[in-house]
Amino acid sequence: MGGAGKSRILVIGGTRGVGLLIARLLHERGYTVRVLARDPAGVSNKLGPTFEVVAGDLTKEDTLPPALRDVDHIIFTAGAPSGRYAPESLVRATDYDGVIDTLAAARSAGFHGRFVYLNTIGIETRSLAGFLINLLKRNTLVWRRRVEDKIRSSGLDYTIIRVGFLLDRPGGEHAINVSQGALPLAFRNRIARADVADAFVEAMEHPRASRTTFEIVWGSGPRQQSWSRLFERLRPD
Ligand SMILES: NC(=O)c1ccc[n+]([C@@H]2O[C@H](COP(=O)([O-])OP(=O)(O)OC[C@H]3O[C@@H](n4cnc5c(N)ncnc54)[C@H](OP(=O)(O)O)[C@@H]3O)[C@@H](O)[C@H]2O)c1
Numbered sequence: 602m603g604g605a606g607k608s609r610i611l612v613i614g615g616t617r618g619v620g621l622l623i624a625r626l627l628h629e630r631g632y633t634v635r636v637l638a639r640d641p642a643g644v645s646n647k648l649g650p651t652f653e654v655v656a657g658d659l660t661k662e663d664t665l666p667p668a669l670r671d672v673d674h675i676i677f678t679a680g681a682p683s684g685r686y687a688p689e690s691l692v693r694a695t696d697y698d699g700v701i702d703t704l705a706a707a708r709s710a711g712f713h714g715r716f717v718y719l720n721t722i723g724i725e726t727r728s729l730a731g732f733l734i735n736l737l738k739r740n741t742l743v744w745r746r747r748v749e750d751k752i753r754s755s756g757l758d759y760t761i762i763r764v765g766f767l768l769d770r771p772g773g774e775h776a777i778n779v780s781q782g783a784l785p786l787a788f789r790n791r792i793a794r795a796d797v798a799d800a801f802v803e804a805m806e807h808p809r810a811s812r813t814t815f816e817i818v819w820g821s822g823p824r825q826q827s828w829s830r831l832f833e834r835l836r837p838d
Contacts, residue, residue: 610633611637611672612634615637616640620636622797635654636648674714696745704716718761720762720763721765722765722790723784728785753838762800767791775796779834790818791819796819810835
């Protein structure tokens with residue numbers, strides 16, 4: 602266990618976007634938070650001295666072991682850059698090899714916690730949005746589908762959370778649909794980054810989320826059920 606009795610959590614992708622929200626939420630809840638950073642000085646400035654910032658790059662596997670030392674759980678939200686062109690070599694290096702190298706480094710470090718992985722909906726269902734995303738970030742949905750099998754067969758405890766289109770909107774305002782099918786990528790299947798951050802922190806230690814794959818998007822109407830309640834119905838893979 603890290604820190605003053607609470608676990609130490611490594612957030613890979615914790616420098617921006619939903620990963621940064623997760624890192625801040627974990628910190629607020631008293632966890633010791635370690636963030637993997639390609640730009641450690643800049644990230645330390647952004648997060649302040651009470652976060653652990655460890656230098657590392659997913660595309661350079663020998664930089665990963667120091668970040669994996671003595672961590673209780675790993676949250677992985679990193680991915681090839683959104684919204685701009687990425688060649689397949691970079692997509693594969695980040696979205697596929699980067700995950701596999703992290704799993705290997707975790708096993709070598711004697712990791713016994715849970716690997717909580719952010720994936721996107723739409724990896725199993727064809728859609729126009731999926732076609733366009735695969736054109737921009739070359740075949741990202743193909744590599745992200747393949748990497749799920751590697752996580753499931755890694756021998757580590759895991760939770761795979763596939764999220765809808767991400768919005769920078771407040772959390773807690775909309776009902777959440779938790780499902781275990783294969784939603785298509787479409788704007789109607791969307792969710793706030795703040796809600797996703799909450800889901801990750803709640804799922805990380807929820808017993809029913811162990812060895813599960815599920816999808817989260819906004820439902821209709823206001824939020825009524827707690828995450829814990831929503832996770833009670835999950836079926837293991
Ligand atoms: N946008 C959507 O609607 C949508 C929908 C579903 C899923 N997703 C996925 O959700 C995740 C979070 O998205 P977001 O928009 O909130 O965040 P984001 O801005 O895409 O953040 C990506 C994160 O990955 C890190 N990263 C990228 N390459 C790395 C490398 N080689 N080594 C270490 N870290 C690396 C970045 O670190 P740096 O700060 O160093 O760049 C950053 O922390 C992404 O994986 C994205 O693909 C997005």
